[in-house]
Amino acid sequence: xxxxxxxxxxxxxxxxxxxxxxxxxxxxxxxxxxxxxxxxxxxxxxxxxxxxxxxxxxxxxxxxxxxxxxxxxxxxxxxxxxxxxxxxxxxxxxxxxxxxxxxxxxxxxxxxxxxxxxxxxxxxxxxxxxxxxxxxxxxxxxxxxxxxxxxxxxxxxxxxxxxxxxxxxxxxxxxxxxxxxxxxxxxxxxxxxxxxxxxxxxxxxxxxxxxxxxxxxxxxxxxxxxxxxxxxxxxxxxxxxxxxxxxxxxxxxxxxxxxxxxxxxxxxxxxxxxxxxxxxxxxxxxxxxxxxxxxx
Numbered sequence: 405x406x407x408x409x410x411x412x413x414x415x416x417x418x419x420x421x422x423x424x425x426x427x428x429x430x431x432x433x434x435x436x437x438x439x440x441x442x443x444x445x446x447x448x449x450x451x452x453x454x455x456x457x458x459x460x461x462x463x464x465x466x467x468x469x470x471x472x473x474x475x476x477x478x479x480x481x482x483x484x485x486x487x488x489x490x491x492x493x494x495x496x497x498x499x500x501x502x503x504x505x506x507x508x509x510x511x512x513x514x515x516x517x518x519x520x521x522x523x524x525x526x527x528x529x530x531x532x533x534x535x536x537x538x539x540x541x542x543x544x545x546x547x548x549x550x551x552x553x554x555x556x557x558x559x560x561x562x563x564x565x566x567x568x569x570x571x572x573x574x575x576x577x578x579x580x581x582x583x584x585x586x587x588x589x590x591x592x593x594x595x596x597x598x599x600x601x602x603x604x605x606x607x608x609x610x611x612x613x614x615x616x617x618x619x620x621x622x623x624x625x626x627x628x629x630x631x632x633x634x635x636x637x638x639x640x641x642x643x644x645x646x647x648x649x650x651x652x653x654x655x656x657x658x659x660x661x662x663x664x665x666x667x668x669x670x671x672x673x674x675x676x677x678x679x680x681x682x683x684x685x686x687x688x689x690x691x692x693x694x695x696x697x698x699x700x
Contacts, residue, residue, distance in 0.1 A: 409445030409475075411611060412597075412665055416698035441541040441555070442534070446472040446513040449506035456503050457495070464491045472513055476530060480518040488514035512537045526569035535561060539575035546580070558664060559588050565683040585642075588685040590660065592630045593618040595696035598667040606666065613696045614672045616661070623659050625681065629690045639688045641681065654682040 405413060405422055422438060429435040450472070454465055467487045471480075488511040495507040516537065519530040526532055538561065545553050555562070557572065564577040564586050576584045595615050600607035619627040629639070641654065662677035681688070 407448040408440055409447060409472075410442075411699070412697070414700050416700060418697075419700065439545065441538045441545075442557075443509050443512035443516060443537055443541075444472075444475055444534075446506075446510045449509040449513075452506040453491070453495070453503055453510065456500055461491070461494065461499075464494055468510065468514075471510065472517075476517055476534075479520060479530075480514070482518045485511070485514045485518045512541075529569070532569045535570065535572040536575060538572040539579070542572070542576060543579060559590075559660065560662065560664070560677070562586050562588060563679070563684040564686075565680060567678070585686045586684070587638075587687045587689055588660070589689050589691075590626050590629065591691045591694040592626055593692075594694035596663055596667075596694065597696045597699075598663060598665055598672075601666045601668050611665075611699070614663075614667055614669070616673050619661065619676075621659070621676075623657070624676065625658050625660050625679065625688075626690070628653070628658075629688065630692065633690075634692065636691050637689075639690070640686075641688065642686050651682075655680065 405418060408414075425436050425438055447470075450465070450468060453461070457465070464487070468484065468491070471484065471488075492504075492507040492511045495503045499507070516530055516533045519528060519533055521530050523529050538557070542553060542555055545551060555572075555576075561572040563571060564573045564584075566574050573584070573586050577586070593616055595613050597611045597613055599611050600609075618630065621627060629637075646654070658679055658681060659676035660679050662675055663672065667675065
């Protein structure tokens with residue numbers, strides 16, 4: 405868990421998940437693996453490459469230096485992508501098999517981190533490349549015909565319907581068809597942790613707690629789910645009979661809460677993203693109340 409490098413996962417709750425998986429795997433006929441798919445932090449991959457390639461690959465590794473030390477906070481020069489690609493080509497031709505995965509992660513990060521957040525052509529942005537690589541990494545896990553994969557990510561990555569450019573869920577739906585089941589995770593009210601953003605910049609001091617009251621707008625999906633069935637529940641949007649009003653609601657434009665690792669204190673409770681449920685998700689898991697994560 406320490407090697408994942410992202411504060412959102414460095415929590416007591418995530419530690420509990422991993423401990424329970426280990427307990428399950430002690431007696432399971434089919435153990436569960438826990439792997440990352442988002443190439444945001446390549447430092448461990450670089451360390452693995454230095455360890456297994458040795459001094460012979462120093463001319464290829466040295467130009468990458470402390471690649472990834474700042475994550476996606478600053479755009480890197482595109483030269484770093486060319487350097488990372490040369491490293492991957494060397495590994496694929498001369499390196500041991502165990503070096504191929506970390507070399508791929510390093511190249512993916514270098515490509516994503518050297519792209520802009522915004523561009524006239526959305527296909528050239530950081531976000532589009534990141535989601536494409538996330539989908540590719542999931543597909544690699546599915547190379548085993550008997551594999552079953554549960555992907556845990558933000559709704560903005562899970563959704564099958566993106567507003568401007570394809571996201572991970574879009575790619576997975578195209579690749580795997582009905583085998584990809586997009587389950588959106590929603591909540592009615594409670595707390596979450598995020599970095600504060602103010603005047604376009606991150607506020608120093610680390611993540612803080614945000615409190616969110618129940619949504620009360622007519623188009624809000626969480627408000628409608630809470631009113632229809634108070635308490636925690638899961639709704640399958642694929643099967644079963646649907647009364648006409650339900651079908652019409654699922655096909656109509658609505659809005660979901662939308663929080664990530666960064667939020668604004670004054671607008672968090674009114675931060676929504678448009679959606680059409682029938683196109684975006686195959687099911688919804690609703691938690692009436694949630695609490696903020698506990699940092700380790």
